[in-house]
Amino acid sequence: MNPSGDPHSPRILVVDDEAIVLGALKETLERDGHRVTATTSPIRALEMLRDQDFAVILSDHRMPEMMGLDFLIESRKIRPNASRILITAVLSLPTIVEAINKGEIFRFVAKPWLREELAATIRNAFQRHHLVSENERLSAQTQELNSRLMVANASLARQVKDLEKQKSALDAANQDLATSYDHSLDLCSRILATYDPYLGGQTKAVVEIAQCMADTNHFTDGERHALRTGAWLCDLGLIGIPRELLRAFRTHPSRLTERERESIQTHPIYSQTLASYVDTNPLVAETIRAHHERFDGTGFPDALRAQSIPWPARCLAVAVCFVESGLAKEKAIEAILAESGKAFDPEAVRLFLKVTHLVQLPRQVHEIMLEELQPGMVLANGLYSPHGLLLVGEGQTLSASTIAKIRNHNLISAISQRLLVYS
Template identity: 30%
Template sequence: MTDVSGAAAQNLELPSNLRVLLVDDEENVLRSLQRTLRQEPYEVVTAKSGDAAIALLEKERVDLIISDARMPGMDGPTLLSAARRRWPWIIRILLTGYANISSTIQAINDGKIFQYISKPWDDDELRLVIRQALAFQFSERRRLALVKVTRQQNEELKTLNQSLEEKVAARTEELRQTADMLDATLTELRKSYVTTTEVFASLFNQRLPPNLQTHSEVSALVKSFASTLSLSPDAMRDLEMAAALHNLGKMAWPDDMLRTPSDSLSKEQEKLFKRYPEAGEQLLMALDPLQEAATLIRHHRERWDGRGYPDGLKGDEIPLGSRVIRLAVDFVELQAGMVVRRILARDEAIKVIRRQKSLLYPPDLCEAFARFLEHSEADQEPSDSSVETVFTHALKPGMVLARDLHAASGMLLLNKGKVLSDRLIEKLISFEAGEPEGTRYTVFVFTDTDEKNPEAG
């Protein structure tokens, strides 16, 4: 071999503590091989037969075997084949003469040798082949170690991903439950705003004589008719609050003006009358949840022909909720003597409403409202076989109100959907005892409590 091959052999990277086993039945061959390899960076051990080599392999670690092909007893190909089966990581090299082609083929097929070297060998070539074999083994061991580490890391990553997925799923479920809880809380908060507006409106009603306390009738009529219009939950809630507070701007009126029909007001009183929708809106400006309701209140005295107030809106410029409130207010107040001094019967009030369509009211909505009134008792809750009437002393905890409950004065005591408790029942009995003699509350409750109870589940 050339010096270049020797230099290449010197430059191959090898680990420390490598061991090479030389197997030959001839002592002089073993000594010659040892001399050739004495400067190499690995330990050299020898064996004079195949059996001796197997015995050594069973006790000591070896990285590479160089075996002569022809030996008494166990020849080289048989030794290398046995070594491959028992210690497959050991590199195997066959040392053979040119005449031993059959032994070489057997070693290649059975022993899966790395290479064979012909006798007589070239020292540089021998050293280079051994270094290449050991470098290959070292590289393969590193590759297998990396494969093992990669496989282990993949398993760890798989476990980590599974754990992460479980954590994400758990966190997602936690967030979903939190969102559901917030939705429920928001729904309850919005419901409490509606209830609060109804309570506040019932307090304002106390300034009026019983025959002019139309608040509850207007609210009930608006709810009933609006339920036929396919409004969104938010729009329905805003409309209910606006209906409850539509007269809020009248709070500053003197008592005599509150009792005077609108067609009998003086010019000064008429100016004050026309300002009450805008005044009602202004009183609610500081309450963010009531902004939409405040807008509906501002425009509920507008006219379809554009001659209403405070802004002279015309046609579809008027919010739908404002149009509904105007219809309900006029219908109820016509029957209470609050528009003209004469109290109109229900049928008369419907006729008056119809005559004003396209002037005061939208034609289609006005006609739908009139038909609704003709086919239902709009000022009462629809009949329901799942509702029963109960007197206060027969109430039980857990019952759910099917209708709003008002005191004899018209003040709202409890809203529909309220779940009765011992404390509430005791308070109702106490309030009833303080009413004028002979007054008894009739409470409407659902018979199917689980189905109607909004707090169930």
């Protein structure tokens, strides 16, 4: 706080009209390492205060030019943070009361003074000056920071307001984009219906089934979008096929020539190309291209198999087959179940049956998917390997180890049966 020999350390101003007393005070304080400025004139001391800063002001009371208390009152106006000490031989009660009431005095020192008492008073005076100055500095810093904070808050409020405006504009743009996207899908559907009304009706039926499947929690957001969009656009490439060939394919597919069959089997590629003008999402393109692939790898156009076929395409294949088979509901379901594990992913078939509710089940039985198996469930039908080996019998309560066994077997050889459990 007051290091000896430091030229920048706080200073003491001593005022006493008696030169001998003034010299003694100066010598005593300098011996303790303080930087001291001394004068016999309070008027001169006030001039010094205007030019220099002092941490402590020590003044005699009875002086001819000005009373010490009056001098300290004036000094406070110039250096309000300085610690003011009144030194006097006569400590009259009125003087003490006046000094305390006006709050101008930090301490009183009686003449003759004790060196230890004076040293302790000076140390306390320096500490008080440091605390007051530091508090003033911190207060000013706090005010400055508060001012900056107010400016920053105002700027932040403006930025938030701007962001809200941008968000509103972005939401409106996204809404317009979504509306435009829906209009594009609707336009494609109308083109299909105009080209071939029967084809347009099939597309709407496929979309309804795909929507039911997509509404489950068995898809990521990207897969859900690919399935919904793929249902709208998967047959768009058929508008490049002559109507007569389409009718022949529906009524007598076995009579088609190899070239005509190849023409039909290229429509997923054409659909993929045309769909890219509506949606550039890669998974949408892959789903549309692969919706006629078979789980066993004998489909078209790329002969993909099993998990290499995108999950949305595996689900879309079941919906398309059901709608485009031209069979009655029961016969179409039988055909799909017969091809489970061959043309179709068994999990996709199970999902199709679960969401469409096309098969009437007893009230206490419901259909689930392989990934939904939980310990404690009771099977309502037996599960068999493709070679007819019984894996889990009807009525068996599933344990964690049994479920693990079923899933491991499915990885090696897909379990094609429906999964029915008692509720």
